[in-house]
Amino acid sequence: MNALPTLDVTPRQARAPMRPSVVARDDIRVLTSVEVGGELHHLGEHRDFRRHPALAGFLPEHGRLSLAWVRLRDGERLDVHDHPTKSAVLVCKGSARLVGDCEQTLAEGDTVCVPPGARHGFETLPGEEFHGLSVQFEGAGLYEDEQGPRVRFTEAASAAYADLERHNAERLRRYGQHRLFAPFDDGRVGRDPALRRRFLSALYVWSVYFQRMLLARQAVCADERLRELYAGHLREEFGHDVLLRERHGVDTGVYDPVLEAAGHWFLMQMHGADEAAKIVIVHLVVESSCDVFGRRTRVAFPHSGAPDESYFDLHAAVDEDHSRIGRDHLKSLSPAQFPELIKVCDRAWDQLELAHERIAAHLLGPA
Structure with missing residues (x-):
């Protein structure tokens, strides 16, 4: 007579808990420029979450979400560009000026919603830095493939x-x-x-x-x-x-x-x-x-x-x-x-x- 499989009846409270882990922003490899169409474009600081193995393993591949820390120092600019996927940029600290099809001064807590094909860029205000989070909801991140970025810069x-x-x-x-x-x-x-x-x-x-x-x-x-x-x-x-x-x-x-x-x-x-x-x-x-x-x-x-x-x-x-x-x-x-x-x-x-x-x-x- 075959033995019945043993059931795990250990109370949930008694199991070894899964511990939270922390990944510092500076531990994510930074990308500062990208070549598009044979021309080098400055990005400020761009830290795609999937450049860190722990974060890449944690983020789901189905219903794929892409996130990246972004930063511009005083006087820096991300040139006006567009991309084929919708994106959102969250202003976490500091301020910046949104330029392109819509021009507006951004403050901490603002969220910029960018439809596919919309022309946009960012530049810092005098004496200010900009720290933000860039989110794409469909497919790879904009600069996840550093040799084939999903962006097109204007002239x-x-x-x-x-x-x-x-x-x-x-x-x-x-x-x-x-x-x-x-x-x-x-x-x-x-x-x-x-x-x-x-x-x-x-x-x-x-x-x-x-x-x-x-x-x-x-x-x-x-x-x-x-x-x-x-x-x-x-x-x-x-x-x-x-x-x-x-x-x-x-x-x-x-x-x-x-x-x-x-x-x-x-x-x-x-x-x-x-x-x-x-x-x-x-x-x-x-x-x-x-x-x-x-x-x-x-x-x-x-x-x-x-x-x-x-x-x-x-x-x-x-x-x-x-x-x-x-x-x-x-x-x-x-x-x-x-x-x-x-x-x-x-x-x-x-x-x-x-x-x-x-x-x-x-x-x-x-x-």
Whole structure:
């Protein structure tokens, strides 16, 4: 006779309970940008719950719900975009501006309901951060597949950024025609030690201000991510004024009140401008000019040793990369911010050309 199956009659209270578990937001891997149509778009911080194994195992696959923590810091923007599935965004902390088909200031506790195909984006208000929860109700999350995101970005922000790049490229082209480069192109500086000494003495003044500019920016930057980005740049540039003085025999710098004033302008922008303007000044303008400057002037200072032993060879080698720093931050901005950044770009080029005009004056005499 077969035995009957044993029934579990243990009272529910006596069974080992299932314990709640906690997953910290910072333990979910962060995604900060995504490539769509060959173009990189800034997301702020996006933390899809399914990027954490415990949460991925907890969320049901049937009646599939997708959730992600999202965050924008002060001055950041998620460009206007649309997607094929409905979505909701809950404002958990801070505030933001909803942009696109509907424009409205959001506050803590607000819920944004986004139908399929609706154009929308978010930008932070001055001095504010935005923390939210993004929810999709059908299928995969918008950025769950990082190589195939379910979004389509509109063109406005990309076009505004492209306008800034084009404007800067035109100023860089004009800078390449500066009279400072003529005596290098025709070989006069390479043949005349006295010209080289005069040039180096004036250049040393500008080199010291460049170092002070980077140190000031590093000291006052409140954004942790940008501070880390700037720190890498500072490490690669630190001490180049000393390299110029020691490797190229600079005894002393000249005193020129106009050159000093132009140098001070760059230094003071690091204390008063916002981070976007600083990126335009330091990287779009100064580092782009340094790339041209290094390539055009190094011919007068031939060096057979390692590139990092020559001020001119070093700048010719690394400044093109330095000019690309901060581009992702600029791409995250609202289109409305770019007209002012183009003005900043012009002012920085004007001051830079003024500084180099004074260096040319010490080299060649007044124009």
